[in-house]
Amino acid sequence: MPAFWTEADWDAHERVEVVHDRASGLTAIIALHSTHLGPGAGGTRFWHYADPAGAMRDALRLSRGMSFKNAMAGLPMGGGKAVVMLDKDGTKTDAMLEAFGDAVEALNGRYVTAEDVGATVADMVKIAGRTRHVCGLPVSEGDAGGDPGPFTAMGIYHGIKAAVAHKLGKDSMAGVRVAVQGCGSVGGGVARLLAKDGASLIVSDINTKRAQALAQEIGGEAVDGDVVMGTECDVFSPNALGAILDDDGIARLDCAIVAGGANNQLARPEHGAMLHERGILYAPDYVINAGGIINVSLEYLCRQKGEPCDINEVRKRIAQIPARLQSIWNTSEAESRPSNEVADAMAMELIGRG
Ligand code: NAD
Numbered sequence: 318m319p320a321f322w323t324e325a326d327w328d329a330h331e332r333v334e335v336v337h338d339r340a341s342g343l344t345a346i347i348a349l350h351s352t353h354l355g356p357g358a359g360g361t362r363f364w365h366y367a368d369p370a371g372a373m374r375d376a377l378r379l380s381r382g383m384s385f386k387n388a389m390a391g392l393p394m395g396g397g398k399a400v401v402m403l404d405k406d407g408t409k410t411d412a413m414l415e416a417f418g419d420a421v422e423a424l425n426g427r428y429v430t431a432e433d434v435g436a437t438v439a440d441m442v443k444i445a446g447r448t449r450h451v452c453g454l455p456v457s458e459g460d461a462g463g464d465p466g467p468f469t470a471m472g473i474y475h476g477i478k479a480a481v482a483h484k485l486g487k488d489s490m491a492g493v494r495v496a497v498q499g500c501g502s503v504g505g506g507v508a509r510l511l512a513k514d515g516a517s518l519i520v521s522d523i524n525t526k527r528a529q530a531l532a533q534e535i536g537g538e539a540v541d542g543d544v545v546m547g548t549e550c551d552v553f554s555p556n557a558l559g560a561i562l563d564d565d566g567i568a569r570l571d572c573a574i575v576a577g578g579a580n581n582q583l584a585r586p587e588h589g590a591m592l593h594e595r596g597i598l599y600a601p602d603y604v605i606n607a608g609g610i611i612n613v614s615l616e617y618l619c620r621q622k623g624e625p626c627d628i629n630e631v632r633k634r635i636a637q638i639p640a641r642l643q644s645i646w647n648t649s650e651a652e653s654r655p656s657n658e659v660a661d662a663m664a665m666e667l668i669g670r671g
Contacts, residue, residue, distance in 0.1 A: 324370075326377035329670075331357075332427070333376070336420040341412035343401065346372055347420060347428055348380035350396040353669045356426055356450070357397025358614055359383035360433030360465070361417070363440075365403045376400045378559075378581050379433075383610070385664035386603035389641060390634070392614045395668070397428045403435070414440055418447025426450050431465060431613045434558070438464050452617035461626035462616030465609025468631065470506025472608025472638045473578045476600050477511065477552055479639035480574045483646055484598040485551060491515035494550040496572070498542075500524070500531045503578040503606070504556030508535055521545035522557070547571055555579040562588045567595065576600035589657030593649070600642050601660035608635045 332349040349357040359380060366372040376398055384396025401417060403409060421430050421444065431453035432441060441453045456462035477495065481487050493516045497508045500522040508518050508531060518537030521544065522528040532539035540548060546561070547569040555561055559581030567588060575582070575597055582602045583589050592599045611634045619626030645663070649656040665671050 324374060324377055326374050326381070328377070328381050330377060330380065333373075334420070334424075336417070338413075338416035338420075341410060341416040343413040343416040343420075345399055345401045345417055345420065346376040347399045347424065348376040348397060349424075349428055350377075350380040350398075351384040351668045351670070352395035352397075352427060353384075354388055354395050354667070355393040356395060356429050357383070358387060358392075358394040358429040358431070358452075358610065358617070359396060359398035360431040360453070361399040361401060361436055361444075362433040363401045363403055363407075363409055363435030365405050365407055366400075369402070372400050372402050382580055382603050384668050385661065386607050386610060387614070388664050388667035389604050389660065390607040390611050391637070392611065393618070394429070394610075394614050398433070399428070399430060401435075407435075409435075409440070411443055414443040415447050418444040418451070421450050422448035424450070429614075429617055431610070449621075450617075452613035452620070454616070456616060457625075459628055460616070461612055461619065461628050461631045463612075464502070465613050466502030467506050468612035468635060469503050469578050469606050469609035470510060471632075472611070472635045473503065473507045473554070473556075473576065473605050474510040475636060475639050476605035476642055477507070477554065477574070477576045478514075479642050480576045480598055480600055481552065483643065484573050489515070492517060493552065494519065495552040495554055496540075496545050496548045496550040497521070497554045497556060498545045498561070498577070499555065499557030499579065500527045501556070503609075504554070505531055507554060507556060507578065508537065512537065519545065519548050519550060552576055555582050560584040562592065564588075564591070567591045567597075570595070570597060572597065574598045574600070576605055578602070578606040580606065583657060586657060586661070589655040593655035598646065599656050601645060601657050603664075604641055604645065604660055605638060607638060611635055
């Protein structure tokens with residue numbers, strides 16, 4: 318594995334741990350980017366990586382993104398993220414989850430974990446058997462917490478409506494064409510909410526059956542995974558994996574707005590400038606997709622105090638996402654700077670690295 322401090326994605330991370338547990342076969346990386354605002358909070362991704370360097374890159378980029386996301390969401394949390402390196406069959410055992418829980422516990426509250434791609438609420442319950450520093454756990458009706466996906470989708474839905482109002486001057490989603498990449502927890506939720514408002518949905522997933530089922534449910538159209546980025550639409554909403562906005566991807570876009578939940582959508586920061594030059598309004602990913610971490614962070618903070626957490630507080634905070642985006646877009650236009658650069662500068666200021 319290359320030394321991580323020579324990685325392009327190394328950004329003075331406070332701590333990076335490589336965890337290996339012989340007994341269970343767990344190999345994981347826990348990256349803490351910044352604890353300036355509070356404990357580093359961010360989910361755990363369970364994924365099969367082609368090589369360890371890819372896992373390290375993911376951990377470094379995702380944890381930095383969490384510092385920015387939590388700061389911009391106004392949460393008293395820093396940025397952290399973990400990746401668990403699965404074998405090519407995606408084997409995930411209880412023993413691995415327990416060993417991972419022990420690794421989180423050893424950080425003594427400096428890292429708080431939750432779900433990310435490949436993780437379930439049941440996994441978090443298993444991890445919670447070994448550490449208190451976990452959220453996204455089952456909660457009672459009316460309390461904050463649990464699966465972050467629907468809350469992330471809710472924030473993206475609000476953000477897309479704000480982008481459509483800002484860029485297209487429309488205060489209704491009726492007839493607005495939205496192409497959704499990824500029909501999982503987040504993408505599926507976004508598509509369902511938009512369909513209820515009368516938007517015209519084009520959906521895609523590498524799991525074609527999932528895309529077709531969603532299209533049938535919401536009265537949309539399912540297209541091939543590869544085709545969706547070049548589909549003529551008002552909004553392209555990436556909700557699968559990151560780094561899809563590269564030279565080739567951006568050249569293929571035929572939309573006015575890019576707004577979706579996938580983390581790290583820009584392959585490199587300069588791809589934000591390419592979107593800006595093309596006149597495409599970009600909603601910085603870590604601002605628009607903060608709904609899930611708002612939900613589980615409030616769950617965590619309330620649980621530490623032994624108090625129940627009102628779901629309405631979560632909804633109130635998620636409803637503030639459009640105003641944050643609006644302020645970024647206003648500055649971007651006033652100063653002729655790409656929206657990702659504006660957001661990064663705001664976030665760096667908030668985490669004391671301005
Ligand atoms: P998920 O696993 O539920 O769904 C992801 C979906 O994307 C799957 O259906 C998968 O088949 C599909 N997919 C993968 N590669 C694809 C491709 N190339 N083209 C089309 N479809 C593809 O995951 P999720 O929770 O919905 O998360 C989706 C994205 O949102 C991830 O980037 C995740 O990091 C990000 N995100 C999730 C949350 C959350 O609360 N779940 C919060 C913030 C950000």
